[in-house]
Amino acid sequence: MASILFNVGYSNFLNAERVVAVVNPNSVPARRLRDEAREQGLLVDATTGHRVRSIVVTSSRHVVVSSLEVVTLVARYNEACQEFLRQTGRFPAPMAAGAAGAGDAVLPPAGLPETGPEPEDGPEDASPLSPAPADPEDAPLKKPRPRKPREARG
Numbered sequence: 001m002a003s004i005l006f007n008v009g010y011s012n013f014l015n016a017e018r019v020v021a022v023v024n025p026n027s028v029p030a031r032r033l034r035d036e037a038r039e040q041g042l043l044v045d046a047t048t049g050h051r052v053r054s055i056v057v058t059s060s061r062h063v064v065v066s067s068l069e070v071v072t073l074v075a076r077y078n079e080a081c082q083e084f085l086r087q088t089g090r091f092p093a094p095m096a097a098g099a100a101g102a103g104d105a106v107l108p109p110a111g112l113p114e115t116g117p118e119p120e121d122g123p124e125d126a127s128p129l130s131p132a133p134a135d136p137e138d139a140p141l142k143k144p145r146p147r148k149p150r151e152a153r154g
Helices: 028-040 070-088
Strands: 005-009 012-015 019-023 043-045 054-058 063-066
Touching: 005 063, 005 070, 012 054, 019 070, 028 043, 028 054, 028 063, 054 070
Parallel strands: 043 063
Antiparallel strands: 005 012, 019 054, 054 063
């Protein structure tokens, strides 16, 4: 079975089938999660010395810190999963480390095909996923709001 890898920044890649959550690192629980992973030796630093802007939790309990924004990582994850769906006709489910037991597949969200054997005669270009959101870095910049003259400011 082929792995679905997506870029988490600076030529560091992560297996999309193992991603459980992508969270903002600014909350106290997220910082606690990162500190506990560091103590247990489960922290993977993919920032190359840059500021941490997102935390990825994997099914193997590893915590990956990245310098990319959460929205950017989720867009790249969705793009990788969409490409996998186009190629194989099935949705990649993350490995379940908890309730389902290690190695058991988790059902995909409602409306998506279940993970299973390769389909023999399935539509190759049909995709139930919506297109991945545009990368926020590619979005045009907003024009700054005109400022009032210094005399008019209070």
